[in-house]
Amino acid sequence: MAKVQSKKNIRKTKKIISPFNIYWEKKNYILLMIGILIIILGYIFMSMGSWDSFPSLFISPVLLIIGYLLILPASILYTKKEKAVNQNEQEIASGKS
Numbered sequence: 768m769a770k771v772q773s774k775k776n777i778r779k780t781k782k783i784i785s786p787f788n789i790y791w792e793k794k795n796y797i798l799l800m801i802g803i804l805i806i807i808l809g810y811i812f813m814s815m816g817s818w819d820s821f822p823s824l825f826i827s828p829v830l831l832i833i834g835y836l837l838i839l840p841a842s843i844l845y846t847k848k849e850k851a852v853n854q855n856e857q858e859i860a861s862g863k864s
Contacts, residue, residue: 805838
């Protein structure tokens, strides 16, 4: 009787690296969490009292605008400038400018 040989999976799958690992650092995640907490706080202030109370009409919109328009975009767009500056300095020093 002939032996049946099992075929081994020859294909090797490459590990997919997330593109966010390049851009997102610890500071980005911290800013994102702060933004989410401020937004949650804004909605909590919105639910306080009646619809025409001071927290609902004045504090809540300010917190929501700060969270949505300032902190969340800042967490997405924040990058370290040291890398770019160091790279430019190295190019200038090597004469690639």
